[in-house]
Amino acid sequence: MTLRRLLKGMVIPVLLLIGFAAAAQETILVSGKVSDSKDGSPLIGVSVAVKGTANGTATDGNGNFSLRTTPGATLVFTYVGYLSKEMPATKEAMTVTLENVKTALNEVVVIGYGSARKKDLTGAVSTVSSKDFQKGNITTPEQMIAGKVAGVQITSNGGRPGAGSTIRIRGGSSLIASNDPLIVIDGVPLDNNGVAGAANPLSFINANDIESYTVLKDASAAAIYGSRANNGVIIITTKKGKGGKLKVNFSSVNSISTITKKLDLLNADQVRAIVAMQGNATQKRQVGTASTDWQDVIYQTGFGTDNNISMSGGIVGLPYRFSVGYLDQTGLLKTDHLQRTSAALALNPSFFDNHLKVDLNLKGSMQQTRFANEGAIGSAANYDPTQPVYSNSKRFGGYQEWVGVDGLPELNAGRNPLGMLYQTFDNQKPRRAIGNLQLDYKFHFLPELRANVNLGFDVAKNTGTYLVPDSAASQYRQKGSFSQNQQIRRNTIADFYLNYAKDFKSIKSRVDFTAGYSYNNFWTKNFFYRGLNANKDTIVGSTPPNFAYDIPENTLMSYWGRLLYNYDSRYFLTATLRRDGSSRFAKENRWGWFPSVGVAWSIANEAFLKNSKVVSDLKVRVGYGKTGQQDGIGNYDYQARYGLGGLSSAYQLGNEYVLTYGPFGYNGGLKWEELVSYNAALDFGFFDGRITGSVDFYKRESRDLLNSVPQATGTNFSPFVLANIGSLENRGVEMTLSSTIIKKKNFSWDVNMNATYNENKILNLTVVPDDPTYKGLPTGGSEGVNGFVQMHSVGYSRNTFYLYQQIYDSWGNPIEGLFEDRNRDGIINDNDRYLRHSAVASWLFGFSTNVNWKKWTAGTVLRASLGNYVFNGTFANRGRLNQVLGNYVLGNASTNYITTAFRGGNDIAMMSDYYVQNASFLRMDNLFVGYNFGKVMKNGTSLRVNAAVQNVFTVTKYKGTDPEHSGGIDNNLYPRPRIFSLSVNLDF
Numbered sequence: 001m002t003l004r005r006l007l008k009g010m011v012i013p014v015l016l017l018i019g020f021a022a023a024a025q026e027t028i029l030v031s032g033k034v035s036d037s038k039d040g041s042p043l044i045g046v047s048v049a050v051k052g053t054a055n056g057t058a059t060d061g062n063g064n065f066s067l068r069t070t071p072g073a074t075l076v077f078t079y080v081g082y083l084s085k086e087m088p089a090t091k092e093a094m095t096v097t098l099e100n101v102k103t104a105l106n107e108v109v110v111i112g113y114g115s116a117r118k119k120d121l122t123g124a125v126s127t128v129s130s131k132d133f134q135k136g137n138i139t140t141p142e143q144m145i146a147g148k149v150a151g152v153q154i155t156s157n158g159g160r161p162g163a164g165s166t167i168r169i170r171g172g173s174s175l176i177a178s179n180d181p182l183i184v185i186d187g188v189p190l191d192n193n194g195v196a197g198a199a200n201p202l203s204f205i206n207a208n209d210i211e212s213y214t215v216l217k218d219a220s221a222a223a224i225y226g227s228r229a230n231n232g233v234i235i236i237t238t239k240k241g242k243g244g245k246l247k248v249n250f251s252s253v254n255s256i257s258t259i260t261k262k263l264d265l266l267n268a269d270q271v272r273a274i275v276a277m278q279g280n281a282t283q284k285r286q287v288g289t290a291s292t293d294w295q296d297v298i299y300q301t302g303f304g305t306d307n308n309i310s311m312s313g314g315i316v317g318l319p320y321r322f323s324v325g326y327l328d329q330t331g332l333l334k335t336d337h338l339q340r341t342s343a344a345l346a347l348n349p350s351f352f353d354n355h356l357k358v359d360l361n362l363k364g365s366m367q368q369t370r371f372a373n374e375g376a377i378g379s380a381a382n383y384d385p386t387q388p389v390y391s392n393s394k395r396f397g398g399y400q401e402w403v404g405v406d407g408l409p410e411l412n413a414g415r416n417p418l419g420m421l422y423q424t425f426d427n428q429k430p431r432r433a434i435g436n437l438q439l440d441y442k443f444h445f446l447p448e449l450r451a452n453v454n455l456g457f458d459v460a461k462n463t464g465t466y467l468v469p470d471s472a473a474s475q476y477r478q479k480g481s482f483s484q485n486q487q488i489r490r491n492t493i494a495d496f497y498l499n500y501a502k503d504f505k506s507i508k509s510r511v512d513f514t515a516g517y518s519y520n521n522f523w524t525k526n527f528f529y530r531g532l533n534a535n536k537d538t539i540v541g542s543t544p545p546n547f548a549y550d551i552p553e554n555t556l557m558s559y560w561g562r563l564l565y566n567y568d569s570r571y572f573l574t575a576t577l578r579r580d581g582s583s584r585f586a587k588e589n590r591w592g593w594f595p596s597v598g599v600a601w602s603i604a605n606e607a608f609l610k611n612s613k614v615v616s617d618l619k620v621r622v623g624y625g626k627t628g629q630q631d632g633i634g635n636y637d638y639q640a641r642y643g644l645g646g647l648s649s650a651y652q653l654g655n656e657y658v659l660t661y662g663p664f665g666y667n668g669g670l671k672w673e674e675l676v677s678y679n680a681a682l683d684f685g686f687f688d689g690r691i692t693g694s695v696d697f698y699k700r701e702s703r704d705l706l707n708s709v710p711q712a713t714g715t716n717f718s719p720f721v722l723a724n725i726g727s728l729e730n731r732g733v734e735m736t737l738s739s740t741i742i743k744k745k746n747f748s749w750d751v752n753m754n755a756t757y758n759e760n761k762i763l764n765l766t767v768v769p770d771d772p773t774y775k776g777l778p779t780g781g782s783e784g785v786n787g788f789v790q791m792h793s794v795g796y797s798r799n800t801f802y803l804y805q806q807i808y809d810s811w812g813n814p815i816e817g818l819f820e821d822r823n824r825d826g827i828i829n830d831n832d833r834y835l836r837h838s839a840v841a842s843w844l845f846g847f848s849t850n851v852n853w854k855k856w857t858a859g860t861v862l863r864a865s866l867g868n869y870v871f872n873g874t875f876a877n878r879g880r881l882n883q884v885l886g887n888y889v890l891g892n893a894s895t896n897y898i899t900t901a902f903r904g905g906n907d908i909a910m911m912s913d914y915y916v917q918n919a920s921f922l923r924m925d926n927l928f929v930g931y932n933f934g935k936v937m938k939n940g941t942s943l944r945v946n947a948a949v950q951n952v953f954t955v956t957k958y959k960g961t962d963p964e965h966s967g968g969i970d971n972n973l974y975p976r977p978r979i980f981s982l983s984v985n986l987d988f
Contacts, residue, residue: 002457005051006022010375010458020205022556027068027069027070028068028069028070028071028089028091029066029067029068029091030066030067030068030069030075030089030090030091030094031064031065031066031067031093031094032064032065032066032094032095032096033059033062033063033065033093033094033095033096033583034046034048034059034063034065034077034079034096034097034098035063035095035096035097035098035740036097036098037097037098039160039370040745041745042059042062042063042064043059043063043079043082043098043525044059044062044063045058045059045079045580046058046059046062046063046065046077046078046079046098047076047077047078047242048065048067048075048076048077048244049075049076049078049242049243050067050069050073050074050075050076050089051073051074051075051076051086051133052069052074052353052354052455053069053073053243053317053350053351054241054243054317054319054348054349055067055068055069055243055244055314055317056242056243056244056279056314056319057242057243057244057245058244059240060940060942062410063072063104064430066276067244067245071089072088072089073088073089074086074087074088074089074248074873075087075088075089075094077096077098077963079485080393080533082098082099083098085098085099085142085975090565094957096363097667097804101546103537105283107127109121109125109136109211109214110214110235110237111125111214111216111221111224111235111506112184112216112222112223112224112233112235112828113224113452113495113497113516113562114452114497114499114514115287115516116512116564117769119569119602120510120512120564120566120572120574121221121255121572121574121600122220122572122573122598122599122600122621122622122623123216123217123218123219123220123221123222123621123623123648123679124151124216124217124218124220124221124621124623124679124681124696124698124734125214125215125216125217126149126152126214126215126217126736127152127213127214127215128144128145128149128210128212128213128215128577129211129212130210130211130212130239131273132148132752132848133145133207133210134146134147134148134861134925134926134950134981135859135926135928135930135946135948136253136255136926136928136948136949136979136981136983137253137255137257137304137306137325137329137950137979137981138161138207138306139161139162139207139304139306139329139338140163140164140165140200140202140203140205140207141202141205141206141207141210141236142154142164142165142167142202143156143165143207143329144207144210144213145213145215145755146165146861146863146925147276147846147847147848147861147862147863147925148752148754148846148848148861149213149215149754149846149900150696150736150754150755150756150844150846151169151170151696151732151756151758151844152167152169152215152217152232152732152735152918153167153168153169153841153865154166154167154169155964155965155966156964156976157200157966158201158684158974158975158976159257159331159974159975159976160199160330160331160333160336160371160372160374160974161199161302161304161329161330161336161337161338161825161979162198162199162200162203162325162329162338162340162367162369163199163200163974164199164200164201164202164203165200166180166748166966167180167181167234168183168231168966169215169217169231169232169234170218170232170698170700170730170732170734170756170758171219171700171730171732171758171840172231172701172730172760172798172840173230173231173629173675173700173730174231174629174632174673174702174705174706174728175705175706175707175708175726175728175777175798176632176633176705176706176707176708176722176761176790176831177230177629177630177631177632177633177673177705177869178231178629178631178632179231179705180192180231180631181231181232181233181234182225182228182229182231182232182233182234183202183226183233183236183624184233184234184235184236185205185236185238185434186236186237186238186359186361186365186434186436187361187438187454187456187493188434188435188456188457188458188493189225189228189493189520190434190458190491191295191458191489191491191522192631192632193325193489193522193524194485195430195432195460195462195483195489196428196430196462196464196487197369197428197429197430197462197463197485197487198365198367198369198430198432198462198859199338199369199371199463200283203338203367204340204342204365204367204430204432204434204460205236205338205342205365206308206323206325206327206340206342206344206363206365208251208306208308208310208323209238209239209310209323209342209344209363210236210237210238210239210323210324211238211240212236212237213235213236213237214234214235214237215232215233215234215235216229216232216233216234216235217232217547217627217696217698217734218623218625218675218677218679218696218698218853219596219623219624219626219627219675219676219700220574220576220597220598220623220624220625220677220679221233221532221598222592222625222627223576223578223595223596223622223625223626223627224562224576224578224777225578225627226558226560226578226579226580226592226594226627226628226632227558227578227580227582227592227594227627227628227629227630227672228628229270229594229627229628229674230627230628230629230631230675230702231629234469236360236495238344238346238363239312239320239323239346240319240346240348240359241312241313241314241319241320241321241346241347241348242312242314242319242690243313243314243317243319243862244313244314244346245313245314245510246311246312246313247311247312247313247544247987247988248310248311248987248988249308249309249310249311249312249985249986249987249988250307250308250309250984250985250986250988251307251308251309251983251984251985252305252308252502252983252984253304253305253306253307253327253981253982253983253988254258254303254304254305254306254981254982254983255303255305255306255329255763255979255980255981255982256301256302256303256304256979256980256981257301257302257303257304257328257331257332257977257978257979258301258302258332258975258977258978258979258980259299259332259962259975259978260951260954260975260976260977260978261961261962261975262295262299262961262975263295263380263381263874263894263960263961264894265295265385265878265892265893265894265895266884266892266895266897266898267291267293267385267393268288268291268292268385268468268893269291269892270289271287271384271385271386271884271892272287272386273883274725274881274884274885275287275885277732278881278885279885283885283890284477285388286384286424286889286890287384287890288384288386288387288388289389290385290386290388290389291386291388292385292386292387292388292389293383293385294380294381294383294385294417294418294892295381297378297380297389297417297418298333298334298377298380298417298418298421299332299333299334299975300332300333300334301332302329302330302331302332302336303329304327304328304329304330304459304979304981305326305327305328305329306325306326306328306329307325307326307327308323308324308325308326309323309324309325310321310322310323310324313982317349318347318349319347319348319349320345320346320347320348321344321346322343322344322345322346323342323343323344323347324341324342324343325340325341325342326339326340326341326342327339327340327341327342331372331974332974332975333372333374333376333377333421333974334365334372334418334421334422335370335372335373335421335422335424336370336371336372336394337369337370338367338368338369338617339367339368339369340365340366340367340863341365342363342364342365342366343363343364344361344362344363344364345360345361345363346359346360346361346362346363347359348360348362350967352444353608354442355441355442355443355444355447356439356440356441356442357439357440357441358437358438358439358444358732359435359436359437359438359439359471360435360436360437360438361435361438361483362433362434362435362838363433363434363435364431364432364433364434365431365432365433365689366429366430366431367428367429367430367431368427368428368429368568369427369428369429369430370426370427371423371426371427371428372421372424372426373420373421373424373426374423374974375420376417376418376420378783378972379414379416379417379420379876380417381414381874381892381894381972382414382878382883382891382892383414383417383892384415384889384890384891384892385892386482386890387400387890388400389416389418395471396409396416396419396471396472396473396476397419397422397423397469397471397472399416399418399419399423399473400416401413401415401416401419401473401537402414402888402889407475408476408477409473409474409476410888410889411477412887412888412889413656413887413889414889414891415473416473419472419473419474420474420645423468423469423471423474424466424467424468424472424474425465425466425467425468426464426466427464427465427466428462428464428485429461429462429463429464430461430462431460431461432458432459432460432461432780433458433459433460434456434457434458434459435456436454436455436456436457436493436522437454437455437456437589438452438453438454438455439452439453440452443795448500448501448502449498449500450499450500450501451496451497451498451499451501452495452496452497452498452499452516453495453496454493454494454495454496455493455494455495456492456493456494456495457490457491457492457493458489458490458492459487459488459489459490459727460487460489460492461486461487461488461489462485462486462487463484463485463486464484464485464486465482465483465484466481466482466483466484466485466868467480467481467482467534467978468480468481468482468534469534470534470535471701475533475534478533478539479533479534479535479537480533480534480535481532481533481534481949482532482534482536483529483531483532484529484532485527486526486527486529487524487526487527488524488525489522489523489525490523490524490631490726491520491521491522491523491525492519492520492521492523493518493519493520493521494518494519494736495516495517495518495519496516496517497514497515497517497981498514499512499513499514500512500513500514501513503591508567508568509565509566509567509568510564510565510566510567511563511564512563512564512565512566513561513562513563514561514562514563515560515561515562515713516559516560516561517557517558517559517560518556518557518558518559518560519555519556519557519558520555520556520557520558521524521553521554521555521556522553522554522555522556523553524551524552524553525549525550525551526549526550526551526552526902527548527549528548528549528550535971536579552635552636553583553635554578554582554583554584554635555581556581556582556583557581557584558578558579558580558581559578559579560576560577560578560579561576561577561578562574562575562576562577563575563576565616568605569602569605570601570602570605570606571599571600571601571602572598572599572600572601572602573597573598573599573600574595574596574597574598574599575595575596575598576595576596576597576625577593577594577595577596578593578594579591579592579593580592580594580596580628580672582630582672584630584633584634584635584636584637584638584670585630585638585670585672586638586639586668586669586670589638589669589670589671589672592628592671592672592674593626594625594628595626595627596623596624596625596626596627596819597623597624597625598621598622598623598624598625598679599621599622599623600619600620600621600622601619601620602616602617602618602619603618603619603620604616604617604619613687614686614687615684615685615686615689616644616685616686616687616689617683617684617685617689617692618682618683618684618685619682619683619684620680620681620682621679621680621681621682621683622679622681623677623678623679623680624676624677624678624679625676625677626674626675626676626677627674627675627677628673628674628675629672629673629674629675629702629706630672630673630706632671632706633706633722634722636666636671637666637667637721637722638666638667638668638670638973639666639668640663640668640750641663641664641666641714642662642663642664664784665720665721666721667721667722667723667880669724670705670706670722670723670724670920670966671704671724672723673702673704673705673706673724674702674703674704675700675701675703676700676701676703676704677699677700677701678697678698678700679696679697679698680696680697680698680824681694681695681697682694682695687950689740689742689789690739690740691737691738691739691740691850692737692738692739693735693736693737693738694734694735695733695734695735696733696734696735697732697733698730698731698734699729699730699731700729700730700731701727701728701729701763702727702728702729703727704724704725704726704727704895705724705725705726705727705728705765706722706723706724706775707722707725707726707765707777708720708722709721709722709723709725713919720960722728725761725764725765725766725767726762726763726764726765726766727763727764728760728762728798729760729762729763730758730759730760730761731758731759732756732757732758732759733756733757734754734755734756735754735755735756736752736753736754737752737753737754738750738751738752738753739751739752746853746854747851747852747853747854748851748852749849749850749851749852750849750850751847751848751849752846752847752849752853753845753847754845754846754847755843755845755846756843756844756845757842757843758840758841758842758844759797759842760797760798760838760840761795761796761797762776762792762793762794762796762798763794764794765777765792765793765794766794770794774794775791775793775949776791776792776793776794776796776802777791777792777793778790778791778802779791779792779799780799780801780839780871780968781953781969781970782871782873782876782877782969782971783873783971783972784873784876784877784878784879784910785873785876785877785907785910785911786907787907787911789801789802789803789870789871789969789970790802790839790968791835793835796838796903797838797840798836798838798839798840799838799839799840799968800836800838800839801835801836801837801838801839801869801871801913801916801966801968802833802834802835802914803833803834803836803911803912803913803916804819804820804828804832804833804834804908804911804912804913805819805820805822805832805834805913806818806820806912806913806914807818807819807820807886810930813899813900814902814912814914816899816900816901816902816903816909817909819832819908819912820832822834828908833911836913836916837869837913837916838867838868838869838968839868839869839870839965839967839968839969840868840968841865841866841867841868841920842867842868843865843866843867844863844865844866845862845863845864845865845883846861846862846864847861847862847863847864848860848861848862848866855931855932855933855934856929856930856931856932857929857930857931857932858928858929858930859926859927859928860924860928861924861925861926861929862922862924862925863921863922863923863925864920864921864925865919865920865921865923865963865964866920867920868920868963868968869916869917869918869919869968870917870958870963870965870968870969870970871915871916871968871969871970872915872917872958872959872960872970873915873970873971873972874894874960874961874970874971874972875894875896875915875959876910876911876912876915877910878892878893878894878897879894879896879897879902880893880895880897880902880903880904881893881897881901881902881903881904882903882904883897883904886904896959917957917958917959917960918957918958919956919958919964919965919968920956920957920958920963920965921954921955921956921958921964922954922955922956923951923953923954923955923964924951924952924953924954925950925951925952926948926949926950926952927948927949928946928947928949929946929947929948930944930945930946930947931944931945932944933945939988940988941986941987941988942986942987943984943985943986944984944985944987945982945983945984945985946982946983946985947978947980947981947982947983948980948981948982948983949978949980949981950978950979950980950981951976951977951978951979952978961973961975962975962976974981
């Protein structure tokens with residue numbers, strides 16, 4: 001769906017909703033000032049709404065407001081952290097004071113299928129609003145809350161524009177299935193499979209449109225999403241219209257990206273010295289006279305601009321918000337380029353005296369991307385630095401290349417890194433539209449009962465081409481390469497629920513009950529194209545099957561109910577039950593039950609603490625729940641089926657190769673992977689909420705793990721098949737602490753801290769528990785290493801390293817090829833490998849602080865990780881003499897060769913625990929300073945300016961370029977840049 005069609009489709013709903021608006025009546029101008037009831041300071045951004053209408057405004061930088069309304073109207077004043085207030089509108093200037101709430105517990109929190117008062121919650125729920133987001137150049141929205149929420153680890157997938165992040169909530173709960181949380185945007189759950197042609201599915205979402213994040217971490221909170229909530233839930237709420245006069249906001253963020261650290265490689269003089277001393281005659285003839293830093297050649301200073309304009313207000317009682325954004329960003333790697341155009345529309349009218357509320361949310365995004373050939377990163381590390389970038393010939397595009405005796409590019413040589421970049425054209429054009437219409441009707445005859453219908457869609461399409469011309473050395477023998485790709489995704493959702501909420505004052509109780517039904521369908525169409533060379537000739541053996549496309553599809557259906565009960569604001573109960581059915585399982589295993597229960601006791605509301613001037617909040621929470629998992633597995637893994645094999649299974653018929661069909665492995669007994677979760681917590685607050693925090697203890701056990709198990713030889717099936725075998729446990733503690741250290745009229749200082757300890761352990765992986773013959777499930781490949789360097793093994797954490805124990809000399813230097821014979825059989829083989837250290841961190845820390853002084857504001861965000869280890873693949877693969885002299889042509893090595901003097905050997909030598917390094921780190925993610933100029937024009941236009949630095953510094957003992965690797969293996973990571981940005985924000 002194109003953006004033009006999307007916007008065109010908005011016109012009809014807008015006109016229909018405008019048609020419901022009431023006729024204009026006589027109006028009066030109402031104005032006044034809103035201030036804090038204690039210190040008299042003006043309150044900025046207070047919502048001032050005319051009760052029962054969409055008409056409203058907000059206070060300016062001095063707390064003043066004005067709007068037109070009908071005589072006799074009632075104004076409603078609301079502000080986060082303050083008690084709401086209603087006052088009759090008057091022609092005289094109004095003086096309004098709002099009372100600060102002891103804590104923010106009256107705040108309404110989105111919890112999935114509705115909302116709840118924060119004080120009624122019994123689960124582990126964290127909310128981050130727009131005022132607390134990270135500042136600067138934000139390409140993908142999850143970056144805004146990195147380090148902000150305890151138990152949530154957000155690790156960027158590298159420095160590529162729009163690359164996104166790996167998100168883990170309370171550690172990973174699965175081995176083979178997905179470990180990604182469910183992300184819900186305005187009631188539309190996203191598909192974790194992403195969109196072809198995009199570096200990250202969240203890169204389509206404009207961060208400027210986001211109002212808040214709510215993170216559901218434990219099963220008591222997340223079980224309302226049942227089968228999709230194993231890894232937690234992140235609910236994103238976007239900005240809505242608030243009615244009133246037209247407000248226009250323009251923001252522009254312009255940034256420069258620079259590389260922070262390069263690989264430590266030998267320079268040209270060092271390579272020449274090695275060749276002179278140890279090279280043979282051929283190698284001495286190959287050595288060049290140039291001094292080329294190939295990393296300097298392939299990297300550049302990146303530039304980015306992100307411009308957004310939004311309009312909000314009300315048209316004849318119809319609140320709206322419309323925004324358009326344009327992002328243009330170049331990466332650190334030359335030829336890497338991302339352009340994104342986005343638009344969003346929110347319409348939020350109410351009808352029939354606010355009994356019917358309508359929310360229409362539409363978001364569209366188009367990207368145009370050229371992906372740089374990331375193979376150039378590894379090539380720059382390997383290529384001979386004594387060679388020049390260009391040759392004296394126009395052949396191969398003019399780039400210097402190694403040529404064999406036949407005059408063609410040497411088969412066993414690397415390719416010119418710059419040539420790989422400029423002679424690879426990987427262009428993708430993904431588009432995506434997300435939207436929903438939500439109707440919420442409060443029955444006239446029973447106002448406590450509401451019916452809610454939510455109809456949503458998530459549609460994406462990508463078309464792309466990949467071209468390497470026939471002049472490029474990398475495809476010279478194949479006469480170049482040309483391929484096309486196309487994919488369409490269509491996810492639809494339909495939800496319906498009834499909600500009954502009522503306060504029974506006679507028995508001091510509040511009941512909030514919800515019951516509903518949900519339907520999700522996930523449909524994909526993958527197109528197949530014939531493989532071609534750059535001349536558009538068919539490549540032998542690449543004939544596509546006789547069908548043009550494949551259409552995988554799966555469906556989820558759910559029934560659910562939730563009860564929130566509050567007795568006297570002291571005792572709370574949350575009970576949830578959801579029944580999910582998935583088409584990914586056979587009929588007898590298709591449905592699963594997912595219950596949860598949580599209770600809480602607000603000690604602060606007991607008589608002996610209720611009037612305390614010290615304790616403003618003290619609450620104990622306990623929760624239990626079970627959630628399911630089926631993401632990350634195939635749509636048809638439970639069915640016997642045949643499929644097309646690869647070129648290895650092709651038969652030659654004359655000059656053509658015909659691809660053949662064969663059986664896939666399957667397991668008809670597949671069923672839900674389940675996660676049982678326990679949570680116990682203490683929330684606290686002191687001195688009218690000046691100090692708040694919580695401590696959460698949790699235990700999460702994944703049962704019936706969706707695991708990959710080997711097939712018996714000769715079955716003619718896949719070597720591995722999915723089965724429900726094993727269990728995995730995470731247990732830990734989360735701590736948060738927030739404090740307003742200073743709060744005065746012209747100066748305030750806030751500090752927020754969080755810490756998480758998580759212990760991850762695999763409990764079982766076999767049908768027979770404690771099977772001593774089963775070592776575990778190998779995982780974690782590293783470049784240049786023929787085998788896996790990690791193992792999922794019982795009694796250890798996920799991604800524990802499985803390597804040989806290095807022996808060192810008296811000086812503490814590793815002895816090449818000498819390892820501990822751990823079983824003392826006189827042979828060094830696979831039986832001598834051992835398990836030690838994990839890629840999973842034990843401790844995570846987050847720290848943020850903001851200072852406001854008059855019109856100035858400044859802040860910083862820091863993150864730390866302790867106990868995580870990384871296999872330094874660069875050292876293992878490149879820290880050897882044979883990287884310089886061991887190939888057909890000269891190459892390069894990393895500088896750790898100077899320390900070890902390793903010459904290079906078999907695969908065992910590269911699987912040494914010497915290469916496992918402590919990757920604990922402290923990183924300053926963000927540092928910013930801003931100034932609010934206030935009104936700069938007579939028409940009331942205000943101006944704010946911010947300067948920010950991202951990825952400011954990293955403190956670590958890790959010897960590679962970057963200690964953060966989500967899988968624990970360092971393989972040519974696209975460098976994370978340091979970004980300097982300047983943003984301008986204008987409100988009209």
